[in-house]
Amino acid sequence: MSIMNGVALRMKKGTALSSAAACCAVVLALAGAAPALAEPATAEGARKLTETFQSYIGPVPFEKGFITIAPKDDGYDVTLSFDGSKLDEAKGKGVAEVLRMNPYVVRLTPQSDGNWVVKSGPAPIAMAWSRVWKESPETGSFNFAACASQGMFVPKLMSFATLTVGCDGGAATVRNHDADIDLSTGKFGFMTSSEPDANDGVDVKFESQLQGLKGKVQDKKDTQFPVSFDLAGGQQTFSATGMRFAAIYDLAAFLREHPSKGQIVLAQDDLKTKLRAALPLWQEVSSTSQIEDLVVTLPFGQVKLGKARQAYGLTGLVKQGYYSDALNYSGLVIPEVVVPEWARSLVPAEANYATKLSLNGLDGMADVLIRGVDATQDPPFSKTMAVALMTRLLDGDLNYKIDFNVAAPAYTLKGNGSAAVNPEPTASLAVAATGFDAVVEGLSKANVEDARKAVFFLSFVKGLAKEEGNGQLVWNVSYDIVTHSVKVNDQVFRLPQPD
Secondary structure (H helix, E strand, O other): OHHHOHHHHOOOOOOHHHHHHHHHHHHHHHHOOOOOOOOOOOHHHHHHHHHHHHHHHOOHHHHOOOEEEEEEOOEEEEEEEEEHHHOHHHOOOOOOOEEEEEEEEEEEEEOOOOOEEEEEEEEEEEEEEEEEEOOEEEEEEEEEEEEEEEEEEEOOOOEEEEEEEEEOEEEEEEEOOOEEEEEEEOOEEEEEEEEEOOOOOEEEEEEEEEOOEEEEEEEOOOOOOEEEEEEEEEEEEEEEEEEOHHHHHHHHHHHHHOOOHHHHHHOHHHHHHHHHHHOOOOOEEEEEEEEEEEEEEEOOEEEEEEEEEEEEEEEOOOOEEEEEEEEEEEOOEOOHHHOOHHHHHHOOOEEEEEEEEEEEOHHHHHHHHHHHOOOOOOOOOOHHHHHHHHHHHHOOOOEEEEEEEEEOOOOEEEEEEEEEOOOOOEEEEEEEEEOHHHHHHHHHOOOOHHHHHHHHHHHHHHHOOEEEHHHEEEEEEEEEOOOOEEEEOOEEEEOOOOO
């Protein structure tokens, strides 16, 4: 479902809200294939919408009653529900493995300009299941209150111009042989918007927010070991540029119409054409997620985390591609009872890192892959094509960078490094540390074999360092492929020659 719109790309899997909202997103996206007319809804219009949806997702959801479409005033009510006992796979299993979702209605109203207004709720979303797990029964449920949506779907974009979705809160329970799990949330929801770009793509923005999450896990095998947590809140932002929604939907429809390998073999030229039209899928996507004030309560104390933030970026199959990732946290507190006295000053209260992998020519590699694949052959890729891909990879200016910073009561550690393939393989790393002696001293107090080994290694590492002001030690490390050696500051270490 994630390819259907920017909303569903970053929704959490496994929740009732995400399942319903993802279904709504698919239904609305597919509605773009049918004409929107500002006139009273009709049974014939509902039938045409149903046929359009079936061409993408097949007839089963409609035959089983999981999706129904009916005219209502000037729009169409799309009712989403689920009953796993109706599936053929469930026959003979009774209620051993059954998932059910209560009906949830989404109203689609066509506009004179060809767009569709979407509106739902406020209404509850509930899901429950029962199954046999580890030869014991398990039951569970999700219940979300007053879930509502309001937005505008634009067929020309095959996406939402605007969409707001939210619930007033929710609760979830799981009961099985091993544990009882209870969760509850405050208000949560998301907003998304999209607009056309200059290259027949769509730019999408997404923001979500969670106002509190609480939970408790009771281990039934050890009743003295309950675990609970309390999260003050969380946010997420997501953006994508140049999304090729129309071409992606077209590709999905093609695969639906050609479900077997034999059919794909006969139509593989058409498939390649549609693949090229869909590339690069998107230009660039980026996401940032953050949580605040997490407290995990254990029988022996509380683990606290003030803030944690994760971010990533990823290009599509473009000429200058990259993947980046970053993580930082602060305010980490661990109960003293679980940390030996000698190690308490060594636990990082905060840390961060950022990495980036860059590679040029992803568009060319995709072209080689599409041109070279032949579904009539087994395997469908020739050795010549594999060589061509490897050649483009090595010529693609592959490089990697990393930055990091760690801070604990006893020490700080920071550094940055890089590696590249062209014009020849190189790698370097610069590290600076303070409080090095305090680390060695703390480890020396530990009556642990691994700690003693670490003291020996750190003593060797310190001997390679350059001393700078304020007790700071510095290591500048580089690799030389010609001599197959590693240089640490002014000292050179030749590596064993490869066989």
